[in-house]
Amino acid sequence: MVVNVRAPINLTSIAAPHLVKTKALELAKHGVRVNTISPGPVKTDLMDNAGIGHVKFDDMAKTLPLQRVSEAGEIADLIAFLASDRAVVCVCIAVSVQVNMSFKNKVVIVTGASSGIGAATALKFSKEGAAVVMVARDEAKLKAVKKKCDAEGWPAFIIKADLSEEEEVESVIEKTVNEFGKIDILINNAGILRCGSIVDGSILETYDEVMNTNIRGVVLLTTYAMPHLIKSSGNIVNISTIGGERVICSEYNAYCVSKAALTHFTRAAAMELREHGVRVSTVSPGIVRTDLLKNAGINDDNDDNFIFKTVMNKWTEPEEIAELILFVASDKAKSITGSNFVSDNGNLLI
Template identity: 35%
Template sequence: MGEFVGKVAIVTGASSGIGRASALAFAAAGANVVAADVDVAGGEETVRLIDAAGGTAVFQGADVSRVEEVDALVQRAVSEYGGLDVAFNNAGIEGTMAPVTECTLETWDRTIAVNLSGVFYAMRAEIPAMLDRGAGAIVNCASIAGLVGFPALPAYVASKHGVVGMTKSAALECATQGIRINALCPGVIDTPMVQRVTTDEEVKHAFEQAEPVHRFGRPEEMADVTLWLCSERASFVTGQAIAADGGWTAQ
């Protein structure tokens, strides 16, 4: 395809799932990829897969809840490849399921730190780097939980709603500066995160039936939407929360 030849892309949460699929897709489309994650082994495996497919990538360990590590990630992209053109701020955690009255402060603080503050830290560093290039595109990974509520996931739902709101604000700030910013809102996708909560076959079946298409989404399907949002084909799309959810939020 070659749509991103000469472009530099950051993907956080790149060790597995949607992040890995997106890092592979960006590389296959010609981008120089900086794959970031706290999971060093998984992130390095993503880079090996990219190398094996003939792409170009480096791994950068980064806990997105730590601003200095996010700043170092963006600096790595600039020093390694000369700049930054696109970013997929995908890193996230689900936290421990519990109703509001039983959600621990630890779960709340950690989930907000990774899912919401992590995206803020990322955009805070990425936007200036993109302004230096004169243009750019950012996709923040939210969730259908950024569009509708789910019981027993107060921190996760709050963090993802926050990502959607912050995406809209940042998009308006950058609208005349050549940088487009959108949020991807996946439905139930077959990733390690979802697999952790669907180990029971009955629970898995219930999740599948809750999707109008009666199946889980694939990480590669989310990568396709992400690449489109970062491409010139989406040149008039900014400030949007795009639900790629098998129809879940249409119900």
Template identity: 50%
Template sequence: MSFANKVVIVTGASDGIGAATVIQFAKEGADVTLVGRTEEKLAKVSAECAKYGKNPLVIKADVSKDEEAKTIVARTIQTFGKLDILVNNAGIFFFDDIMKPNFMETFDSTMNTNMRAIALITHLAVPHLVETKGNVVNVSSVAASIVKYPNIVSYRTSKAALNHFTRCLALELAPHGVRVNSVSPGPVYTDIFNKAGLAEMVQDLEASTALKRVGEPDEIADLILFLASEKARSVTGSDYVSDNGTIIL
């Protein structure tokens, strides 16, 4: 798949699925904006892109803060002159407990990053995507569709909202030639995976999948690039699952 002369924004690009996606886009010839919160990690991803002759735009930003999120699309247009693809990948995961005093703090923080920030960035990106007949790929999760473990109310709710946002936006933007889709990974080895303490549950998570394995970031990146490409030109409003068979068990 060639993305030569395409401009792509990827949020949550400092590691995991976002980093893998950025590098693959660069490898396929795209100009990429990397968005993340950790400068050191972003620099490493940018260096990987440079191996393919690309000099990406690096933006250190917390997408949950409006004033920082608003700079992402504007700086991309200033640098590259257009926008073809938006990959909304930034997200957070925390365990929660609705009976604990801090539940609403966790819920609000999760929704602000996993849903509200995506709505804001997409809102700002849409006029430019209409111009290029571009597309949006949202990174959701199979957690939106299943309830296998307790104390994940905030995260599951945010991803379920994101899936419906994807479908609604696909319908709204179809007359303008803009496609909107989502991907839903199951367990994947990423930093968010480790920060949430899930690394200690690897054997349990593997056992919870039909294929008895946890996914890798590159696998999800492959799916994102497919949906963003002309090969998926008839696909909109869809959620593509890559979960090693988590849902079917």
């Protein structure tokens, strides 16, 4: 495992990410991961040696979205995470900015929690001591996940809701606050995949359905949760996909558009909410073995399909993405906002 740390200021630092991509492609066949970390201003001797004394850090902080300069230990936490087995699917990611993560006394809403990434995330938060509010449309599956949470961690609270319906979104927030009195973390994970074509017109049948759940539902839930997140100085993690960075298949047109919108919404929200102390970040997985593919009628056993290829020659499991989500949502990532964490086994390199 190789982790390169670069500063975003000079020619060598600009060249570093491209060198990392080359290394990642070459070393993937040997099972070696290569990633980049790109810190912003950090309180180190580097600044002193450049004639920028610590006395100016307060002035520098005023120019930054979160109004603070990072500590060296915060970057070290991210390095430790990327170098650990908890980040085994992270290949050639460049992030701006093991680790024990405790979420005791935190209230966490996880949408799409009935299966896949959402279920794995809810369970991990529960094991870390959080009061988890699990939201999804399938109540039977929610109860099954809750049973695991109750047995292995802190008891979970379930809410059956369709996040494309505004009244139900508002109800999720009301029920959460009535039960726990606050909201600390919002994980916008719920999403659907539908295939459609512009040529035969089938995209018209799926576009509104996909956009209503994948982006409008996120905007609604974020808006209704915001007063409570501001009060708790909480944070949001939006679950996008590499489809938001690259159209992975023409039939996934609407899905990729919705995820690109979600990734951009994260950046816009991070800019707006910075003055309120609320962080907003994105996690973008590659292909993960979840019900998403099966629900869309896609055969996920077809490993010969180019869409599912990765440089690490492996699929991602939901638990691996959940580990990354917890890190981004934790105080270990308190200098991170507006960033997009790609975890795709190097799929974007192909």
